[in-house]
Amino acid sequence: MAEVTTKPSSSQPKGLPFRIRLEPRLEEPPSWFPALISLAAIVVALVFGGIVIFFSGGDPLRSYAHIAEASFGSIGVLSDTIVKATPILFTSLACVIAFRMKLWNIGAEGQFIMGAWGASLVVLWPILPAEASQWIFIPMMMLGGMLAGAIWGFIPGYLKAKLRVNEIISSLMMNYIAVAWVNFWIFAVWSEGGFQMTPKFPDNAWLPRLLDYAKSIPLLRGLTTHLGLLIGIVAAVILWFIIYRSRWGYEIRLIGDNPRAAQYAGINITRNTVLVLMVSGALAGLGGMSEVTGMVHRLQTSPIAAGYGFTGIIVAWLSKLNPLVAIVVSILFGALILAGREIQPSGIPKMIQGIILVCLIASDFLLRYRIRVVRNEEA
């Protein structure tokens, strides 16, 4: 009957006279340390990427130079980079606030799409007449986008808070519903001549762009950067204040770090779950509004449902859930996306994105542990 599995393990590790040991850090590293580690991780990632480029027959240095030029080389491409970064900024902010409370909102994509739909509703229902002023249109469309996004965040939030439904699954599924919902409207209700898109919005319902001012400042000719960027930056600053300076933000941080301590401190976790996912949805929805009214100017699925919600997850993590850092990281990601169109083989920028991400996430480990080389006799 006796089923003996392992022999007594008395064997000592052989080979090298030293071993590498990982030890948890007992002291907080200095404040510059995380930034240094992140920078080092990016350098390591670029080296790895360079090796891959080399073996696929390219010249790593020239490729990197090309990527840099294609996204930051002139004021024109810089503007394009920023246009690409704007939707990512919004979705990353949406993820930042949710992830702060350890609510894994994977539904920024759907909330973004619903935001675009909500803004379109203002124009196409029409809630406002086409000849209404731009300065009435913009706040109304913002409201429409945020409301639609918030509703899309409320559903998983409510299910999580009341019925303990896993928000990862429910928010993910809501993405598909959002796409189907928008498809219904652009096929059946707002279709332009049978195409899967709505008519173009009237000019009043466009967010102002830099090129609109080219008449007085010729330098701005052709620049498509739109008001969405400014809205995004303001949202990031407000979000920073909420997280670090407000009572509500304190509650969110406390719940995120230790829900039992939050409960002990008398904080209502149920209410905050719903609230945070609604705000998260509203931020993503605002992004959808910015994209549809600042960039696409009509509701259609192809350029709007482009995965910004998922990129936002990555950006939120890379910014260490800091809204201000998210502005910078979003622009870097905008650059990488733009570069993807410019260089061959086109897989390279995506791959570099991936390598950078893996290296950055892995580098986090070094903030918590340090590596020590120990002689065998010591151990």
Added chain:
Amino acid sequence: MSEQPNAATLSSPNAPVVVEMRNIVKRFPGVLANDHVDFDLRRGEVHALLGENGAGKSTLMNVLAGLYRQESGIILVNGKQVHFSSPSDAIHSGIGMVHQHFMLVPTQSVTENILLGLNKPRYLMRLPDYDKIIQDLGERFGLKVDPRAKIWQLSVGEQQRVELLKMLYRGAEVLIMDEPTAVLAPTEIDSLFNTLRSMLREGKSVIFISHKLQEVMAIADRVTVLSKGKVTAAGIPTQQTSRQELARLMVGRDVVFQIDKKPQEPGEVVLSVEDVYADNDKGLPALQGVSFEVRAGEIVGLAGVAGNGQSELAQVVAGMRLCNQGCVKLNGEVICNKSALYGIQRGLAYIPEDRTLVGSAPNLSVTDNVIMKAYRKKPIAQGWMIDMGTARHFAQDLKDAYEIIVPNVETPVRLLSGGNLQRVILAREISGKPALMIAVQPTRGLDVGAIEGVHHLLLAQRDAGAAILLISEELEELLGMSDRTLVMYEGRIMGEVRETDLETIGLMMTGTPLDQIQGREGVKNG
């Protein structure tokens, strides 16, 4: 549970010794958990290991089961010295441990759990064959459980049987049971004891870790008592001892602490707990009709071995656990089954048992941790904002006043030592000038200096007129600090003592109500 003639008949004093532990020393940071402990086990006997929480029972057995390695001392199995570096080494020598917290995969079947980690079967699981083997094994030892059932479908008692089967299947000759009855209902305890007896008949031996006297008397042949890491009674036959004697050996003899305490006339009733019933996390009754009062300016101690409902009581009062029946009043106002916030706003402070899991947010700064209850009020709250400058000053002041040793108030509290973290929590709770303070194990794991600091802080609160409910397993601390002490056992208050009669407290802690003890003495005297 019946105190029927126990299994002593199965083993004789001449039975061969299967396990011998000599001079075992095991140290943890700041604690000497086992101080030159000797222990031996004969074939076919139940040897009980008795002691309070933290006496070193589990540590000693974890050494024997290969989970810890002793710093010095030797272990002999069947007369041969052994060195265990992992639990699988121990099971190879025939020693298996059933832990208090089961290590089972809930979604897998009984057979799968038993086979987990074994080399055979290697590629194909051939579960039906093994189901049969497990079933036969179970029948042999009176361990009835369906091998095909999934773990989550089983009751706690059945899960324990699976753990036992797991060890028997691996060929264990010596079974270590770590507080096996703590999780069981009374009827399940009886069937566990029957199982143990049938295992003894097959020549197995059992080490039974417990702090419940009547169980030890019912099942064990011999008993070794540990107190603060030292053996106070080595392998005495249960027939030659009494519950009184064991109780005294368990809690120790001498009160070391003498705490200076000003006499103070207690004031108005602040906390009144009226016939409270509540369940524990597993849904079993934890409180069964608890009633008492705490007045302003007095410390009421609550003694008892861990797991007798003290934590649940604290949680009910703090508004973090529902009470099924009865009510809790703070200054005459019902506070139970409201939110935790409701109590906080009415002057309730709570020092939870678990500093890191409940009492603090480890990755947030000292500042963020000390404003956990004050952030709703001015001057830290400014409308919907938090005035971080004021908050930092507040934290700085507390850091100085409570001598929290930390580089600066922006340091995350996970980097603080236990004593410092406890000071952070105490500083936070006391700074709210509470009417009622519940302190659960406020000095657990602290060094002597830190313990003294905590005691002074609590006494200062008492002198300032706060009502304090002190829950602790440290009897000396309780008796030194408290104006009166209640003893709790299985969710009931066994009685109240004012003077330090350790034997009486020991008996109450192990389940004898005070009136029975006094009744018996009355009979003796009369």
